[in-house]
Amino acid sequence: MVMTDDYQRRSYGEISVGTGEKPGIVVVDFQLGFTDPQYPLGGAPLVMRAVENTARLLKVARRVGVPVAVCNTAYMNEREMPYWKITAVKQTFLHDHPSTALDPRIYEPGYDLKVTKKGPSIFFETGVANYFMKERVDTMIVTGCNTSGCIRGSALDSFSHRFRTLVPEDCVGDIEEGPHRDNLRDIGRRYVDVTDLAFCVDYLERWGKRNSA
Template sequence: MSGYTEPHWAASGLVVIDMQVDFAEGGMLPVAGTDAVTPNVRRLAEGFRRAGRPIVHIVRLYPPGSSDVDLPRRAAVEAGAVLGAPDTPGSAVIAGIAGPGGPLPVDAGVLLAGKPQVLGEHEIVLFKPRWGAFYRTELEQWLRERQVDTVVVAGCNLPNCPRATLFEASERDFRTVLVEDAVSQVSAERLADLAGIGVTLSSTGTVLAEVAGPPVTG
């Protein structure tokens, strides 16, 4: 591992991608494996919260009839498809990830205006209009303001949005970590792609131990 890619855990922030009701089992556009990794995503969020480290929940919102949509789904959304639509239960963050309790409703008015939905001093929700979480969002600025230099990624559907987000983070000189057991649709090919650009591949247990810091002795 290069000195330029090694994670700085004390300067890390968690970016949770697309963990929304519509992408889980029973949703309008379920992604296989998302339910299975949800407990680990919850554990990561709880651990970063306890450590006082920044957390950003990245979400998609598809207003029916909109054309500001990724190309593979544009025709369906333009025709009125309801998936991850504003002010629907499917757009909510899956229960227990953005804090205790049930699914967290997202504030579509705030998010579609490009602003963060603030959940706490170090925790927000941001809307992304395409695959990568840095595209047309305030993510980079928000992380820099909190002296984050290491982006830890977990969430839904590695081949698409988590992977794009890791490439964008690397392009911006962030150190990058993928939590393999907290992201759906993992494959050896995708992991090799990411390792090739300096992404650290890690596990929920390892990340939580690192973020918590060394045990107090004596």
């Protein structure tokens, strides 16, 4: 992770988070509203790249027995919503709207824990953290969208729950590349290791071999 000299002088990013004894994966907001171009927020190139890469990661994770939690964002009506500043969220992120369905490329019913969140973080008032604690997970891989919003929020909550936190750059996406890069650089200085799909696949494969030995 590239840092300015001033951050380096102040020791930001000097310590790697590393990997622990057991991984888990969260998949944040890969719902059709973000992955289907027919919807106002859908089809951003970085998000589409992230969906495909996350699907590859999840195939390995499920094969070796890594726990997975996925989420969408949806509300009963505007009264239930926080004060979003995004018109498209208010108009489409409703329980009966087709844009809130999870993208089938990343969701496997019967294996994944599925929750509906109401704020940016997959961990906020959802029970997801407790699920992973019961599974004795200590290393969280955060995937999904958008990097500058719900990924950042989820990564910070993962850190706050004392998980070692990895964010694979090519498994998260945003509307524009600038906020994507800026937020990864920022959380990489403080809270997480910014990695990539290849690193995480190798970690899961090594964990799976060790766990089956």
